[in-house]
Amino acid sequence: MSGWKIIDGEAAGLPTENVDTDQLIPARFMSTPRSEGYGRYLLHDVRQDSPDHVLNRTSPKVLVTRRNFGSGSSREAAVYALVDFGIRAVFAPSFGDIFSGNAVNNGLLPARLPEDVVEDLLAELGTGTADAHVDLMAGTARIAGRDIEFNLNPVWREKLINGWDDIDLTSQHSNVISTFRADRMARFGWANPTT
Known part of the structure; x- marks a missing residue:
């Protein structure tokens, strides 16, 4: 995945609270290979029931929505659906914890x-x-002519800018990890398994 620093595009509103991961991508679509893209399934049932839904008319890069967005299961495919649709940022009062990490x-x-x-x-x-x-x-x-500020965990900022997930972030410390391992093995050799 590639990182980013700036988003320029359109923003759309989703004036709904408690949008859960099953709404973001219904389970019946998760047998589709990710390589085919999940964007077309984003909020599928909501959009199908409302032909004039904003996401049927445009592909925003920014979504503004109400509290508890991404609640429910740990379904990472919910994030895939948003990203594959083209959305790069979601602004809301609160998010599901697992959803935030997956995002x-x-x-x-x-x-x-x-x-x-x-x-x-x-x-x-x-x-x-x-x-x-x-x-x-x-x-x-x-957004919509209004300047806003948002706080972001510095580690999350670093991950987003560099396009890193948790493994990539950990890999940045491989020298420190190797040094720690060698030192621990030298000091506590009795604890090391023998072959």
Whole structure:
């Protein structure tokens, strides 16, 4: 996965709370190989029942939504569906914990904003879209003409910028890990298994 620092594109609003991972991608589509892409299944049932849904009319890079986004199961395919659709950042008051970790590991920013800010943005976006600019380094965004700041865990920022998952992040410390291992083996040789 490639990292990123800046997003420029459109933002759309999803004025719904408690959007869970089964809504983001219904289980019946998860037998599809990831190589075929999951974007077409994003919010499939919601979009099918509402032909005028904003995601049927546009492909935003930024999504603004209400609290508890990505709750439910640990379904990583929910993040795949968002990323494959083209969404790179989701702004909400809160997220499912496992969803947030999966998001960062797959290049998707889960940015928390106060509820009043989210509600103002949703009112401005309405059923359409607006220009969006997200600066990961600065922790700022401009959505629908409004400047906002968001806090982000520094480790998450590093992972998003470099396109790293947890294994990539750990690999950056391979020299320290090797040194620790050699030192531990030398000091506690009795604890090492013999062959």
